[in-house]
Amino acid sequence: MSQQINPRKGDLNSFTIAGTNITIKADDCILLRSSNGNIDYVARVLQVNEGSVKIRWYYRPEETREGRKRFHGKKEVLLSNHTDTQTTGTIQGKCVVHSYEDYIQLERAGVDDYFCRFEYDAAKKRVVRIKSLYCECNMPYNPDEFMVQCDGCKRWFHPRCKNMTNKRAKQLEEFFCSTECSNGDANASEN
Template structure:
């Protein structure tokens, strides 16, 4: 079921919402970030939603691999008035988000789920990179080894981002560097 949402008479910012749409909800305090939720069901004046949490809103907190626009889909559900809906947004899968040429203000991504009653992130299989074995943060610069083709944070290889961007070739180790030299000889 779709529902046309009009916030006030003559408002030009009306929109239609339906199940599985992602929406922005007004916070009670103007100093807080808008809330993000996925619509489960739409009724005449109410919506059933499933909340997204920001990493800093969880017990474990924000980690260095969390992107600025990363959300965690929770099992926390609620019913809200349609009047609390500020607008629509898009919560992309992680793979779709990193393919975006430019993320808009209302673009977010989700790769983890959060079990709100148990206060923990649900274990998920995600690829890890670098020597630090962390998931990729789309906001962090990484450099690829020309030998083994693995990705590394410049800081984990004791170099600055500026220096990493200036390199013509990067090798993560002497073994990778020697492998490249042997390959060019053959």
Template sequence: MAKTKPGKKDLDSYSIKGTNKVVRPGDCVLMRPSDSDKPPYVAKVEKLEADHRNNVKVRVRWYYRPEESIGGRRQFHGAKELFLSDHLDVQSAHTIEGKCIVHSFKNYTKLENVGPEDYFCRFEYKAATGGFTPDRVAVYCKCEMPYNPDDLMVQCEGCKDWFHPSCMGMSIDEAKKLEHFLCSDCSSEDDTKRPLNSFHVSPPDEAKVESKRRKR
């Protein structure tokens, strides 16, 4: 008579080997790639389970980097941007190298300092089709590109739109020295002839400029 195979046991947590870090379902982790030249993979832990030999497996939902997506990396993608995919997988827990934090886009733009463990996600990604949710986002500046949190942007006092200094013929240093700013469209319509070389260096809290952000 055949023996039934012992079942798998769900785990509440897993301690990363060689560290004091504990991983739980819902956490985001860095996973060792097969190619050591590549950066670690990023995944969201869905479930932890051990077999009868106490081998721990982790069920994950992969995050994709922009360059790993079908459309590739585009100008507005941030250096720490990830897409939460519908690609599910099972891996050995031994491949977990560390933990990380994948922030919402809004929370990421409020960070004073961005550490190596900080990432952000604003899109969900369908791995098979290359489709995104949402498939439309607000665009800014005369270049009509979505907001890249790595780039400094300045706000026009007239139309309240945001602009890249380079698109307005200014350097980053020039932009930081000015106090007020009117875009070319608003300045041509401005009867009071306010000075053109000025702008708000600090935008509202929900869209802070990145001039004070430092990578550590």
């Protein structure tokens, strides 16, 4: 059962970006014009008001203290706890921020498609990590990098971490990450 929320005075259900047919409402993801014009910012609309929106910022990995890591995808953003109010005139348009699981299922990501799997605590300046780590390097999966799955233990590995090129890994009919996996010991230990 959905609960109806009565807007406060000055709150709107939606607004249309001037000169377009793009309607913005609460819970939409939007692109905001940056002050330097280099790259647009990504945010989630929390509330629409007359002439402004209350938003929750997404950070790009390079905007955090930890910076961009090898496992970050090109289109990855981190949902922060940083909220703000922006004028509607700074909104460039809509975008879509997918869950990581939905993003890797896309046949082809569009220019306005992003994904999020981490949260960023802006006050503490730290990233909240996900639990799924892969390979011997214990890094989260990067959808922009090729990985190979072990036919024994079913774990995923970066070819470079197994001293292989991507080209060589793609040519393999079978891949075993260790001697134990090739002997079937990995499957026996899982049961």
